[in-house]
Amino acid sequence: MTVNITWKLSGSAVTAVDHGSGTNGDSLTTKVLFIEHDGLNQLTECKFWIDAKISDYTGNLTPAADLAEIKAWGDQETEDAFGGFFISMNAVGSFPTWPVYGTKLGTDYFTFCTGTGDSIENGVTLHTNMNSTPAMSSSGIIPASCSIWPSFACRVHIPAEVDTVGIRQFVQKLRFTYTS
Amino acid sequence: MGGWTKSFLDGSSIIVTSEDALQGKGSWSKSRLDGMSGASLSEGGRHIAITGPGEYWQSDDLEVDVGVSGPAKVMVRRLMKRIDPAERLLQVLRTEHSIMLRVIDVRFGVGTILTADTLSSIPQDKAGQWLVLEYSVEKDAFKYYYSPERI
Numbered sequence: 001m002t003v004n005i006t007w008k009l010s011g012s013a014v015t016a017v018d019h020g021s022g023t024n025g026d027s028l029t030t031k032v033l034f035i036e037h038d039g040l041n042q043l044t045e046c047k048f049w050i051d052a053k054i055s056d057y058t059g060n061l062t063p064a065a066d067l068a069e070i071k072a073w074g075d076q077e078t079e080d081a082f083g084g085f086f087i088s089m090n091a092v093g094s095f096p097t098w099p100v101y102g103t104k105l106g107t108d109y110f111t112f113c114t115g116t117g118d119s120i121e122n123g124v125t126l127h128t129n130m131n132s133t134p135a136m137s138s139s140g141i142i143p144a145s146c147s148i149w150p151s152f153a154c155r156v157h158i159p160a161e162v163d164t165v166g167i168r169q170f171v172q173k174l175r176f177t178y179t180s
Numbered sequence: 181m182g183g184w185t186k187s188f189l190d191g192s193s194i195i196v197t198s199e200d201a202l203q204g205k206g207s208w209s210k211s212r213l214d215g216m217s218g219a220s221l222s223e224g225g226r227h228i229a230i231t232g233p234g235e236y237w238q239s240d241d242l243e244v245d246v247g248v249s250g251p252a253k254v255m256v257r258r259l260m261k262r263i264d265p266a267e268r269l270l271q272v273l274r275t276e277h278s279i280m281l282r283v284i285d286v287r288f289g290v291g292t293i294l295t296a297d298t299l300s301s302i303p304q305d306k307a308g309q310w311l312v313l314e315y316s317v318e319k320d321a322f323k324y325y326y327s328p329e330r331i
Contacts (some may be wrong), residue, residue, distance in 0.1 A: 002201070002202060002242070002251045002252060002254065003242060003251070003252045004249075004250065004251050004252070005244045005249060005250065005251075005252055006249045007246065007247050007248070007249050009247075013249050014247055014249065015247070015248055015249055015250075016247055016248065017246070017247035033246065033247065040204070040207060040210075041207075041209055044239075045241075045331070048246070171245050171246075172245070172246035172247070173243055173244065173245055173246060174243065174244050174246055175241060175242070175243045175255070176241070176242055176243075176252075177239050177240065177241050177242075177331060178239060178240055178242055178252075179208055179209050179237065179238060179239045179240075180196075180201060180206065180207045180208045180209065180238075
């Protein structure tokens with residue numbers, strides 16, 4: 001019934017991801033995460049979304065405020081105000097393209113914003129370009145027993161216009177379907 | 181104790197407890213799938229079941245926090261049965277903690293007296309689709325619906 005997921009960053013299993021710190025207009029260090037699982041069968045309907053970090057919150061405001069701000073950065077319609085949490089799933093191409101102002105969403109990259117990854121209903125399906133062996137047969141499917149597990153890159157871009165210094169926290173989630 | 185049960189037309193059954201599942205014993209997809217007459221599933225004192233001969237499947241929705249290694253949390257548990265064109269009636273039996281869907285093949289008649297308020301027609305355009313019965317662990321709620329695809 002249950003499936004164990006191991007997240008690897010630079011080859012080591014992790015229990016949290018710190019995206020780092022920066023100042024206005026910075027793109028923080030890109031993190032490349034590998035998704036491993038011990039299921040006997042493939043995971044299907046795999047989707048990313050973000051939620052408030054309710055437990056163990058150590059940010060400067062509230063979990064709800066941080067989540068709202070991250071999504072709002074992605075919603076902004078001016079270059080200086082745009083930013084947020086970005087995902088690139090083109091591991092095959094070594095993550096060549098990232099969201100920018102005016103192009104928040106592409107075939108294998110996206111910005112978490114209103115209507116995109118802001119709830120499980122709007123979860124973003126994993127792309128086939130995540131460079132696993134065997135390859136993902138179609139979007140949202142992570143094979144079992146991979147010799148190379150699928151990976152994606154993520155980073156936070158701080159809008160140029162942000163005026164409140166502090167720690168922001170949120171939870172990125174992976175939802176999937178599994179048959180034993 | 182939770183787990184799932186496959187029941188077969190020959191009277192046999194396969195029972196896999198949650199403990200078995202946690203230890204990697206018992207696989208829905210790799211155990212017998214032919215000749216099924218029903219399936220049931222229990223989770224946290226809640227029970228779902230579908231009866232009627234045919235093709236069945238079981239799946240769960242699970243969730244993890246990205247970057248937090250460990251077991252995924254079960255969010256939704258699900259049973260499915262493919263609807264045969266001759267199956268025209270659906271009986272829904274509910275209690276506070278359980279729901280059972282009885283799929284009735286009109287060719288074989290109805291063997292028991294059915295209470296009309298538990299019966300509904302299966303639309304003809306649902307033939308070949310999957311009757312999906314879910315228990316949402318996170319919402320403590322039951323739901324059933326038809327799906328063109330197996331989930």
